[in-house]
Amino acid sequence: MRDPATGQLTPGGTNIVPGQPFYLYGTQFPGGREINPAAFSRPPAGQQGDAPRNFVRGFGAWQMDFAVRREFPIRERLKLQFRAEAFNVFNHPNFGKVNANLCSPGPGCRFGQATATLANSLGGLSPLYQMGGARSMQFALKLVF
Numbered sequence: 001m002r003d004p005a006t007g008q009l010t011p012g013g014t015n016i017v018p019g020q021p022f023y024l025y026g027t028q029f030p031g032g033r034e035i036n037p038a039a040f041s042r043p044p045a046g047q048q049g050d051a052p053r054n055f056v057r058g059f060g061a062w063q064m065d066f067a068v069r070r071e072f073p074i075r076e077r078l079k080l081q082f083r084a085e086a087f088n089v090f091n092h093p094n095f096g097k098v099n100a101n102l103c104s105p106g107p108g109c110r111f112g113q114a115t116a117t118l119a120n121s122l123g124g125l126s127p128l129y130q131m132g133g134a135r136s137m138q139f140a141l142k143l144v145f
Helices: none
Strands: 023-025 033-035 066-075 078-087 136-144
Touching: none
Parallel strands: none
Antiparallel strands: 023 033, 066 078, 078 136
16 A cells, blocks of 8 residues: 555555454454454565455444424414434444454454444544434424414
């Protein structure tokens, strides 16, 4: 890959270790899955790795939102509108980006693991208002005339 500042070709990436599964599955992993660090190795100094770009995927996102609205007539041209909204109704955890820093397998190595939820990975606003945040509800009253 080329350094955008200098234009120099800099080796990088990772090598694939044959015979190793790319994913590990189990309840001990956040989201039930992680990328197997033993399936990858660093290429020799000065060489480019043989793993293609973006071939291992992180976690999908799933969230269900719900809204209810009701209008109550007060007079001929005056109405009261009530609205209730719930976000992430089932409080489903959505995991964010996966740690891509290759390290030796063992304690302390977080390669292939999601280290934050999706709401905390997006940045910007409060995680409460992001996709993948914890269950939240809001209620509103509006006078329409």
